[in-house]
Amino acid sequence: MRDFFFSKKFKIILCVLAFLVGITLYTVKESSSDPANSVISKIFAPFQKLSTSIKNGVENSLSVITNSKQNYDENIELRKKLDELYVQIIDYQKLKNENDQLRRVIGLKEDFPDFAFSPPCQIISKTANDPFGSFVIDKGTADGISVYDPVITDTGLVGIVTKASTTYSRVTTILSPEVPVGAYCIRNNTTGIVECDAELAAEGICRMKYIEKDSDLEAGDIIVTSGNSGLFPKDRIIGTVEEIYIEESGLSKTAIIKPIADIKEIQSVFVITSFNGQGESYEEE
Amino acid sequence: MKKNRPQTLKEKRRNLIIKWLLYLLVMAASFLFMTVFDIAVPLFHIPIAICIAIYEKNELTAAFMGLLCGLLTDVACGKLFGFNGFMLTVVCMFVSLLFLYVLRHNTVNYFIVNAATTVVFGLLDYLFFYAMWGSDINGRIFVFNILIPMLLTIVVSPLMWLLFKAIHHYFGIRKEHFMAEQSEDIVRE
Structure with a gap:
């Protein structure tokens, strides 16, 4: 066995590992684009599309019976x-x-004339064993999509593009703690931050934190994006309030939000490729 | 009778191609299965890489297949590209060496090695992607996204072993002539 560690084979393996470390470091640095990853995604995308549609067909047929x-x-x-x-x-x-x-x-003007949409995007694969329901869509930079573009359905906000290759993009949903969203209640302008954790993500809900203690937020109130971060356009529906409670500190309230888009069940989405105020955060002003 | 007949060069070549195509098919099918369902799924590529490392009896092949399987796992699980690739390359190289020089080629040894690898991979995944960033407070991620896939991987590993055993049985290269050469050497001695 000792001879192996002095052999040509071992040196080749070491070279490959060094190359791999290089690619990994490059991926860490250029977290928005990942060429090696996108090559594999490209190869498998047609098959993933096919298998996803087969799975959906079978599921739909079985659900009629079950x-x-x-x-x-x-x-x-x-x-x-x-x-x-x-x-x-x-x-x-x-x-x-x-x-x-x-x-x-x-x-x-008509509602949101400043929005530019990508073509409708199909979800081609889900991220295996991801607690926050991230997924891959079949449109990428070739369709005008770039990293940090908001992703919506016709009903409401879904998440944000976190990786974009030429023809595919990875979407991180609002169920991920990585995507906090500035939000307010459309009825009484109560503001807060919508965020999530693993426990809530498992139930498909999120929470709105930092709500003023005196606010009169009620169950059923509609929560929309505030647009302060420059990441999301203003006034896109996030969800509805299900429950409100006072934080343990007693200083603020937290509301449980049911996202309007059924994030774990959606099959197609839109990406907003540009909107007024994109990239201009409130803090910067 | 036909089974004991030495394989011709043409048969060997055909079997080799079919065997590698089947390996790739199993890897691709596993990748699709992992990315289609919205449920906890086994990390199929760990037992696949270990089976290939054991059956191919070549450290370099084992390392390259480990690399490929690891990268597929990275893409399927949305992890940092190269994270599982690096680890599975190293693991497969050592598994190949272990089964060539130390361990006997049997199901129990494979099962133990596979289970140990799966547990180590699961724990490192949890450490680097969740625990280090404090994103798991009550252990839910550990149970549903680490422990269950880990257990599923261990449960499906014997099936993978049987599958690769069958592939190797039907499309492996038989070593009759080597046996004959060895016995000739023994006679000469």
């Missing part, structure tokens, strides 16, 4: 909600008409 009772109960419940919603839609339509008139009067 969840029939649950679906039936849900159906009844949803019918009740639908009836309630019809009533709300009439009110909503009235308000919308009124709102449209007001917009025309004061000459406001």
